Amino acid sequence: MAKVKPFKAVRATRDKVALVSSKSYEIYETDHLNAKLDFNPYTFLHVINPGYKYHQDKVTGEQRFKLVHNRYLEFKEDGYFTQDTKAAYYLYKKITPNETFCGIIAATSVADYHDDIIKKHEGTLHERELLFEDYLKNTGFNAEPVLLTYPDNDVISDIVKKYQAQRAEYEFTTTDKDLHFLWVINDDEDVVKITEAFRNIDTLYIADGHHRSTSSCMLAENLAKNNPSHDGTEAYNFFMSYLLPESQLCIYEFNRFIRDLNGLSSEEFLMELDTIFKIENKGLELYKPKEKHQFTMYLDGNFYALTLRKSAYEFSDALSKLDAQILYQTVLKPILGIEDIRNSKKIIYSQNKSGGLELKTKVDEGSFKVSFGMLPTNIDELKSIVDGGALMPPKTTYIEPKLRSAITIYEF
Structure with a gap:
């Protein structure tokens, strides 16, 4: 009440x-x-x-x-x-x-x-x-x-x-x-x-x-x-x-921009991702996810479609199903070494209202090595996570x- x-x-x-x-x-x-x-x-x-x-x-x-x-x-x-x-x-x-x-x-x-x-x-x-x-x-x-x-x-x-x-x-x-x-x-x-x-x-x-x-x-x-x-x-x-x-x-969603690959070459980074995602090179085609657990990645002048391999990730609660949390648990933390996503200087966020083009332009300018985009969180996801007693990762929603x-x- x-x-x-x-x-x-x-x-x-x-x-x-x-x-x-x-x-x-x-x-x-x-x-x-x-x-x-x-x-x-x-x-x-x-x-x-x-x-x-x-x-x-x-x-x-x-x-x-x-x-x-x-x-x-x-x-x-x-x-x-x-x-x-x-x-x-x-x-x-x-x-x-x-x-x-x-x-x-x-x-x-x-x-x-x-x-x-x-x-x-x-x-x-x-x-x-x-x-x-x-x-x-x-x-x-x-x-x-x-x-x-x-x-x-x-x-x-x-x-x-x-x-x-x-x-x-x-x-x-x-x-x-x-x-x-x-x-x-x-x-x-x-x-x-x-x-x-x-x-x-x-x-x-x-x-x-x-x-x-x-x-x-x-x-x-x-x-x-x-x-x-x-x-x-x-x-x-x-x-x-x-x-x-x-x-x-x-x-709306926030895009993620990462300054370096944590000591990995682009080829090594893609090989690490391959164990978790199905990867499709889209070239210069601006790829946009069509459903949950799909991600856009821009690296070395190419857009990539990343689709989560469900066999490589376990859904345990509402928070674990959230795309921002999946990206953190599978890529940002274990591969790119970003533990504190709120305060790390290796990552910045930008709300995505421009249709995703910023994913390319910020990386092409040279300040970042790779960028990630995803579908926006919906209100039902937000409520199920909150009602379950959890909090969403920083910069998950731009409302x-x-x-x-x-x-x-x-x-x-």
Whole structure:
């Protein structure tokens, strides 16, 4: 039973939201970020990059977080942000040139995370957890929701359709040609229906935002310990999430690029692979896997089709059937000597939305010796692995939608 509730969001005024909201600041390269800061006084990037006001690029740590809080207060004082007076759910729709996403922004429970009602599919780095917890503690807000997914639900779907037929509170287009809508759901009857519908859902799955959710839970524990009046209703007992039905989630694969063959020649490497895979040389033909347990490999100017020899590999659980895990267990670790796939400098990852051509171009440029591609993981695989108590290998899934900052802001 998932505990989901409405909240009083801090939001940009309707006339400024297109200028205020931004992509996650980590996405921007330096020149692009500076251009945004130079020419848009309303962008939320000014809040996240507070040192820009003082022409200081190197403000870090707790000092930076306190300045973020100060810039945030300035945006509120200047009237760029206002807070809703009534708790609401927020229906957010994003239309890209290729996809449409429509889900509900809500407050989700820290207790559900601890009780495994909200489940994660990948591990986190403790250093990043601590860093973001410190950020939340000093700023007092979160402007980027965690992306959660849930089984399609008729009750929620009917309410979503009802509001999409009405005029949106926000409707704006961004320069990447994405169209954004936001509806405020604060009708008492609809709020109750949404709350009860989620209460009847057994499990929510984190699709994106693992560090944010973990850090929010860490902060809640610490604040609760230091609050003698703690009763579980405080805002810090929840974190902001964007809840999207499973049918709308888009999952892409990550390609793997390896810098060397661990001392092997190309011929020796192919001979090692031959014991595990059926190998077909496709030459310059861009090969794409057609089913699970097939892989694309690019080596020495040729594409190869690799098909797992089932006699050479044992399926023991859901994780063992995952293509990313198969590649790690049969090639990356035993042959190429890559033990720590999260931190090894011998491997990099790149999300595959370009149709696989990058597998060739990055290797041909000379920085890498071999590359691998595979089919994307599907939601059923993700859920079966998580429900079995396992975590997926790093860089297994690239999941969309990627959400903008400051569409709604959650204070605690």
